[in-house]
Amino acid sequence: MSKLLTVSPSPHVHSSDSTQKIMYRVIYAMIPALIWSVFMFGIDALRVTLIAVAACVAFEYLIQKYLMKVTPSVTDGSAIITGILLAFNVPSNLPWWIILIGAMAAMGIGKLSFGGLGSNIFNPALVGRVFLLLSFPVQMTSWPGIKMAAVDAVSTATPLALIKESVKNGVPIAKIEGLPGLGDLAIGMNAGSLGEVSALLLVLGGIYMIWKKVITWHIPVSILATVLVFSGIFWGINPEMYVNPAFHIMTGGLMLGAIFMATDMVTSPMNPKAQIIYGIGIGLITISIRMFGAYPEGISFAILIMNAVTPLLNYYIKPKRFGGQ
Amino acid sequence: MLKTFKIGGVHPPENKLSKDRKIEVLSIPSAVFIPVAQHIGAPSTPVVKKGDKVKVGQVIAQSSSFVSTNIHSSVSGTVKKVDFSADSSGYPKQGIFIDVEGDEWMEDIDRSETLVKDISVDGAEIVKKIQECGIVGLGGATFPTHVKLVPPKGMKAEVLLINGVECEPYLTSDHRLMLEKADEILVGIQLLMKAMNVDKAVIGIENNKPDAIQLLSEKCKTVAGVSVVALKVQYPQGGEKQLINAVTGHEVPSGALPIAVGAVVSNVGTAFAVYEAIQKNKPLFERVVTVTGKGVSKPSNFLVRVGTATSELVEAAGGLPENTGKIISGGPMMGRAISSLDIPVTKGTSGILLMKEEESKREEIIACIRCSRCVSVCPMGLEPYLLMTLGEKQIYDRAESERVMDCIECGSCSYTCPSNRPLLDYIRFGKGKVGQIIRSRKK
Ligand code: SF4
Ligand code: SF4
Numbered sequence: 001m002s003k004l005l006t007v008s009p010s011p012h013v014h015s016s017d018s019t020q021k022i023m024y025r026v027i028y029a030m031i032p033a034l035i036w037s038v039f040m041f042g043i044d045a046l047r048v049t050l051i052a053v054a055a056c057v058a059f060e061y062l063i064q065k066y067l068m069k070v071t072p073s074v075t076d077g078s079a080i081i082t083g084i085l086l087a088f089n090v091p092s093n094l095p096w097w098i099i100l101i102g103a104m105a106a107m108g109i110g111k112l113s114f115g116g117l118g119s120n121i122f123n124p125a126l127v128g129r130v131f132l133l134l135s136f137p138v139q140m141t142s143w144p145g146i147k148m149a150a151v152d153a154v155s156t157a158t159p160l161a162l163i164k165e166s167v168k169n170g171v172p173i174a175k176i177e178g179l180p181g182l183g184d185l186a187i188g189m190n191a192g193s194l195g196e197v198s199a200l201l202l203v204l205g206g207i208y209m210i211w212k213k214v215i216t217w218h219i220p221v222s223i224l225a226t227v228l229v230f231s232g233i234f235w236g237i238n239p240e241m242y243v244n245p246a247f248h249i250m251t252g253g254l255m256l257g258a259i260f261m262a263t264d265m266v267t268s269p270m271n272p273k274a275q276i277i278y279g280i281g282i283g284l285i286t287i288s289i290r291m292f293g294a295y296p297e298g299i300s301f302a303i304l305i306m307n308a309v310t311p312l313l314n315y316y317i318k319p320k321r322f323g324g325q
Numbered sequence: 326m327l328k329t330f331k332i333g334g335v336h337p338p339e340n341k342l343s344k345d346r347k348i349e350v351l352s353i354p355s356a357v358f359i360p361v362a363q364h365i366g367a368p369s370t371p372v373v374k375k376g377d378k379v380k381v382g383q384v385i386a387q388s389s390s391f392v393s394t395n396i397h398s399s400v401s402g403t404v405k406k407v408d409f410s411a412d413s414s415g416y417p418k419q420g421i422f423i424d425v426e427g428d429e430w431m432e433d434i435d436r437s438e439t440l441v442k443d444i445s446v447d448g449a450e451i452v453k454k455i456q457e458c459g460i461v462g463l464g465g466a467t468f469p470t471h472v473k474l475v476p477p478k479g480m481k482a483e484v485l486l487i488n489g490v491e492c493e494p495y496l497t498s499d500h501r502l503m504l505e506k507a508d509e510i511l512v513g514i515q516l517l518m519k520a521m522n523v524d525k526a527v528i529g530i531e532n533n534k535p536d537a538i539q540l541l542s543e544k545c546k547t548v549a550g551v552s553v554v555a556l557k558v559q560y561p562q563g564g565e566k567q568l569i570n571a572v573t574g575h576e577v578p579s580g581a582l583p584i585a586v587g588a589v590v591s592n593v594g595t596a597f598a599v600y601e602a603i604q605k606n607k608p609l610f611e612r613v614v615t616v617t618g619k620g621v622s623k624p625s626n627f628l629v630r631v632g633t634a635t636s637e638l639v640e641a642a643g644g645l646p647e648n649t650g651k652i653i654s655g656g657p658m659m660g661r662a663i664s665s666l667d668i669p670v671t672k673g674t675s676g677i678l679l680m681k682e683e684e685s686k687r688e689e690i691i692a693c694i695r696c697s698r699c700v701s702v703c704p705m706g707l708e709p710y711l712l713m714t715l716g717e718k719q720i721y722d723r724a725e726s727e728r729v730m731d732c733i734e735c736g737s738c739s740y741t742c743p744s745n746r747p748l749l750d751y752i753r754f755g756k757g758k759v760g761q762i763i764r765s766r767k768k
Contacts, residue, residue, distance in 0.1 A: 006651045006685045007415065007664050009750050011736030012678075013337055013494065013657040014687070019694050019743040076691070118692035118744075216701075270697040270708065314711075321706035321728060322332050322566065323579040 023077030025214045029205035030084050030260065036201050037194040041092040045194050051096050053083030055103030063112050070116075078117050082106050085125035088194045088256055089300070090132065091143050098136055105131035122307045123264045126300050133300075143193070158196075159251050160296040163243055172240040199255045206259035215263040218275040223258040224249060226283025234291065248287065257299035258282070267307045274310075274317035281306045327532055327557035330567040333704040334559040335737045337494050337658065339533055343617045343624035344497045348505055350628045351641055353428055357400050357632030359385065360412045360420035363671040364461040365468045366392035371421055377404040382431035382608050385421050388456065394469045395459040396421075399610035399630035401429040413654040413661050413668055420669075423632070434607045440508050441604035444516060451520040451603055458602035459609045459672075463594030464488055464499075464563060465655055467673040470595055474520045476584050483587035485518055485526040486572055487596055489541070490556065490563040492531060493656025496676040498613040499593050501626045503530070503537040506597050507544050513596035514551055516603050521589055526551045528593070529572050531558045560658060561735040565590045567704050579731050594675075614638060614670055618679030620646030629670050636666035638677055650685030653678040658736045688745040699738040699748055705731045709738035709748040716755030721762055724755045730763070732756055 037045040060079040064072040086106055090099065106128030114120040133140045143158055159180055166176045209215045227248050234242040248254065262268060262282055269278045282302045289298030362368035369386035379385060379398040386396035402425040409417040430436060446454070456471035476482050487510075491499040503510060514526050528545070530538045532555050542553040556562055556571050566577045568590055575586040583590055591599075594612065601607040610631050617624040622643030629638060635652065639645050645666070653660040654674055699709035707728060715724040729752060738748040 005649070005662070005664055007662040008651075008687065009662075009753065010660060010734075011658045011740045011749065012651065012653055012660065012662065012680060012685070013740060014745065015335070015337070015741050015743075017698075017741070017743045018688075018745075019691060019696075022694070022696065022743055073691070078694075116692065118694045265694055265696040267695075270695060270700050270710070319700055319703075319706050319708065320332060321579065322570075322704065322731065323576045323581070 020076050022214055023081060025209065025212045026081050026260075027077060027084065029208045029214070030081075030088070032204055033088070033198055033201040033256075034084065034194070036198045037088075037092070041194065044092040045087075047096075048090060048092050048094060048099060048194065049084060049087040051099045052087035052090075052103055053080050055100050056080070056083035056086065056107050059104055059107040060112065063108060064116065068112065068116075073117060076117060079107065082111070082124045082128070085123075085260060086128045088196075088260075089125060089129040089253065090140065090193055092194055093142075094139055098132060098139055101135070102128040102132045118266055120266055121311070122304055123261050123267045126261060126304055126307075129300055130304065158296065159247070160290065164290075164296045167241055173243050174240070193253060196251070196253045196256060199250045202255040202259050209259075209263075215265075216272065216275070218272050219263045219268060219279045220258045222276045222279025223262060223283045223286075224254075226280045227254060227287055230284060230287045231290075234287075242291070248290065253297055254286065254299050257286075257303055261300075262303050262306070267310060269310050269313040269317070271317065271319035273319070274313040277317065278306050278310065278313055281309065327555055328571050329557040329559045330562060330570040330704060332570075332706050333702045333737060334561070334567075335702050335740055336558060337560060337740060339558070340494045340617075340619070341497050341500070341533070342495065342619075342621070343615050343626055344500055344534075346497075346501070346625050348501050348613055348626045348628050349641075351630070351633065351638065353400060353425055353630060354633045354637050356405070356422065356424050357630065358410055358420050358422050358634070358667075358669045359396060359399065359632035360410075360418045360669065360671055361386040361396055362412075362418055363396065363467060363631070363673065364394050365466065366390065366394070366472075368419065369393055369396045371407050371419070373404045373407070373421060375404055375406050378402070379404060379423060380429050380431050382434050382610060384608075388459075392469060392472055394461055394471075395457060395608070397459055397608040397610045398423060399632050400425045402426040411665065411668055412671065413663050413674070415661075415664055420632075435605040440512070442508075442512055444512070444519060444603075446603060448520045448522055451516050451599075454603050455520070455599060458598075458607070460595065460598050460602055461609070461672050462592055463598060463612060463672065463675070464592035465659065465673050465675050466565075467671075470591065470599070473589050473591070474517070476521075476589075477582075480584045481587065482521045482523050482584060482589050483525070484573065484589075485514065485521060485523055486568055486588055486590045487514055487526060487528040487593055488563055488565075488568055488590055489528050489530040489534075489537065489593040490568060491534070492558070492560045492563040493658055493660070493675075494560075495617045495678050496615050496656045497617070498615045498626055498675050500534050500537055502597055502613055503534070503541060503593055507540050509600045510593055510596045511541075511544055511548055511551065512604060513598070513600035515548065516599050517589075517591055517596060518550065523589075524550045527572050528553045529556050529562070529568050530554075531556050531562060533558050561704055561733065561737065564704065564733050564735060566733065579728060609672060612670070612672060612674070614674050615676035616642040616679075617676060618646070618649075618681070619684070620648060620681050621679055622646070629674075631671055632669045634666065635663065635668050635670065635677055638670065639666060639679065646679060646681070648682045649679050650682035651680040653680065658740065659734065687747070690746055691744045693742075693744055693746055696743060698741045698743065699746075702737045702741045704735060704737060705733060707732060709742075709752060710746070712755060713746065713748045713751040716751035716758075719758070721755065721759050725759045725762070729756050729759050
C-alpha cells in the first residue's frame, strides 16, 4: 500500500460537541434577557453590552498575544460570555471608561493571570464587577430608572437597597414605599443592573442550558432552594423585618448569579454532590450578607467565596464510584 | 423503562451499516498466519514445524498453562514456517504460517448443519472440551472461557449472563449470529449453564436490535431458566461490569471479578463456539467478522478462518476505499488501529472498520474547561480529567488512590471531551505505571 495509515490509540471517534459550541450555547441562553434589557433600559443597555464584550475580547487577545506570547484563544467564545456577564452586572448608564476598566480587571486579573481559560479560580466577570464596585461605588450603585413609559414607579434604588435602608431606619417592610410587586419582578419592572431585569427570561435561559446539557440542575436549584428555605425561616420569625423569600429570589441578581454565574464550569465543582454543597454554600452566604452584611445584594461575593472553596470540594467530594468506595 | 447500567455512559452514533447483511462464508485464502497468542494469558507453544502437513481443526499450538488455550489450524496444507510477524498490536508475534492445500477437515468434526439439541456430557467434560477446543471470549476480551467457568475457591456462580449487547458502533457480527444461529446459541447457553452448574441465564440485548430480542425471547420460552432482557442503548454496556449492573443491579466491587457477585459473563459468539465444540466436536478456528465503514461499498459480515489476512476481507467487501485513513481491528471505541492489511484475523477480531481520511484525524487539543462531562460519562465513576493530569505529571500514588486501576478503557471520556483532550491516552499510561508499582509491591 502506497499511503500511510494513521495509527492512534482508541477511541477512534469523537462526539460532535466542542468547547466553542458549549460557549455559544451559553451566549444564546443570555440573548432573551439581553433583548429585554434593551427594551427596558433603552439603547444604553446595548451600548454597555457591546463595549463590555468588545473590551473583553480585545483584552484577551492583546494580553495573550503581547504579554503572555501565546496563541490567542478568543475564538472559543468564553471572552464574549465574560463581556455579556460583566455588562449584565452593571448599571446601564455606566461611563464607557469604567466598563473598560472592569473588562481589564475581568480578563487580566480574573482570567489570564491564572493562565487563561480553564485555569482561573474565580469567575472573571465577577472579579470585574467586584473590582468596579470597590473602585467606583457611586457609579456602580446609581441605577437609572426603567424607560418603559407605562410604569410610573421609576425608582433609582434597587428594591433590596431600599429594604436594607428602610429596615435600618425602623420602617417595617409593609410600609416601605416604592417596592415593586412580585409580578413586576418576574418580568423585570424594577431598577437594577441589566441582567437583573427579568427573572423569567433568565430562568428560560437556564432551562435552555439544562436542555442542551451545558449545565445541570444541581447548582441553580440548590442555590434557589437554600435561599428559599433560609430566608423563609427569617421571614416566618419576623415578617416585619425580613422580606419574603420570593422577593429574595427575584431580586438582587440572584437569578442571574444562580443560573449564569455560579454555573460557570471553570470555577464550579466537578460532580453533583460537590455542586450541591457549593450551591447551598452560595445560598447561605448570599442571605447572610443580605441580612447582616453591608451590601444589599450579596450573591457576587457569595459566588466568589464558594469559587475559592471549589478546589477543596473537588479534592474531598468524589463522584459515586462504581463498585462502592 | 428499559434497563441499563446506573453510572455514566455515552451514546455514539450507531452506524450499524451491515446489520441487514447475512453472514457470508469468506473463501479460504491461499495462506494464513496464525499467531500463538490470541488470548489473554500465556502464549501457546507451537507443536508443528516447517514442512508438517496439517488438517483443519488440528492442534498446532498447545496450551502452556491454565490461563492459556490451544490453537488449531484453520486450514489444511503445509506449515511454511514458524516465525514472527505483526498482529493487531503492531508488534511482531510468534505464529504459524501455513500454505493452504484443499480443505481437508479432521475426521471427527461434524460438518453437517443439523441442530444437535441433546446434551449428553456432564459439566466437567464440557469444561474440558471447551479448554481443548481453544474457546476464548469472542467479544474482544479473549479471556480463556474454561477459566471463567471454574470459580475460585469459596465462590459460587449463580447466574450466567450472555452478552448480546454489541454496544460498539458499526459492529454487527453478534447481531447477525443471534438472528441466524439462535438455536445453536441457546444450546450453547445450556451447555455453559451445565458446566457452571447454574439454573439461570439471562441474555442482554440492546434495544436497537428488536429483531434479535424478539427471536430469542420467542425461542427462550421453551428453554428452562433462560430469558432475554432488552436494554437501553448505552455504551459501554458490553463491559462485563456494566452488563451485570444493567441486568442484575449488582456492582462488582473495585478490583474484584464478576464472580464476586455470583455472575459469569459470556458473549453470544462464545456460546455459539461452545455449541460447536461440544455438539459438533469443532474447535474454534473461524469466527464472524464485520467489515464496515462509511466508504466501504459492501459492508458485510463474513465467516472467516482465523489467520486470514485483513486484505482478503477488505477485498471481499468491495475493496479498500480510495480515501481510507485508518483501519481498525474491532469497533471505533475500543478497537485497535492497525498499520497494515497483512495483519491476520484472530479469535478476538470482531470487526474491521475502515475510516476515511477525514474521520481518522484527531481534532486540536485545547484547554480543559472543567465542564465535568468526562466525570459524568465515566461508567466507573472516576474523574478522567484528574487521572489525566496525574498521569501527565506522573503522580502515581495519588492516581492509585483515585482508582485509576478501575478504568476499563472504554474511551467514553475521550469521546466526550469538548476540548478534545486525549484523556484515555494518559490514563492508560498512568494505569500501566500504577500496575507495575502494584505488582512490584506484591513481590
Ligand atoms: S476510559 Fe476509563 S476513565 Fe475514561 S470513561 Fe472509560 S472507565 Fe472512565
Ligand atoms: S470533558 Fe474535557 S474539558 Fe470537560 S472536564 Fe473533562 S477533560 Fe476537562
